[in-house]
Amino acid sequence: MKRERWDQPDNPEWRTIEKKRNLQFEITNDIETALETVEDLLEQGVLPFITIPTQYIEEVKKTGIPKIPKFDRSVPGGGYSVIAGTLGAEPLFDLKEERYLAQIDPTGLRISPRMTGTDRAFYGTVVFDKAIPAENINIIGKFTDQSYKKWKSEQESGRKDLAA
Numbered sequence: 001m002k003r004e005r006w007d008q009p010d011n012p013e014w015r016t017i018e019k020k021r022n023l024q025f026e027i028t029n030d031i032e033t034a035l036e037t038v039e040d041l042l043e044q045g046v047l048p049f050i051t052i053p054t055q056y057i058e059e060v061k062k063t064g065i066p067k068i069p070k071f072d073r074s075v076p077g078g079g080y081s082v083i084a085g086t087l088g089a090e091p092l093f094d095l096k097e098e099r100y101l102a103q104i105d106p107t108g109l110r111i112s113p114r115m116t117g118t119d120r121a122f123y124g125t126v127v128f129d130k131a132i133p134a135e136n137i138n139i140i141g142k143f144t145d146q147s148y149k150k151w152k153s154e155q156e157s158g159r160k161d162l163a164a
Contacts, residue, residue: 034122089124
């Protein structure tokens with residue numbers, strides 16, 4: 001019996017994740033492909049999301065999100081950044097904790113794919129190479145995982161009604 005490897009793009013587990021995370025691209029564990037994917041999504045006008053803990057929201061509104069220096073092996077070239085978000089994927093929320101959802105204007109920012117998981121693949125997590133200025137941050141609202149899904153469903157339902 002041939003054993004399927006996790007790092008093969010036709011792996012059914014990848015397809016499940018793509019559907020669950022509502023990915024706008026195919027999962028890859030090739031860094032060059034991931035870099036191209038990020039570039040393509042940004043060129044298409046897809047904007048990254050970041051979730052912000054409640055205790056930091058007022059400071060973020062005033063001054064933005066500072067770069068937090070830390071070695072990150074998942075960044076191409078081993079860059080220093082722990083500002084992470086999602087691009088072309090659903091934002092990540094805790095099941096119980098409320099966090100603010102912000103959409104980030106990528107103007108003037110360098111955004112790189114973050115290779116994650118045991119297979120070191122690109123699942124839509126991205127990192128920002130420097131601080132994100134307040135003017136690049138659009139706060140959408142405060143959500144938990146469930147309240148975000150409900151809100152998103154309502155948004156999509158409204159768009160469908162408009163299209164009819």
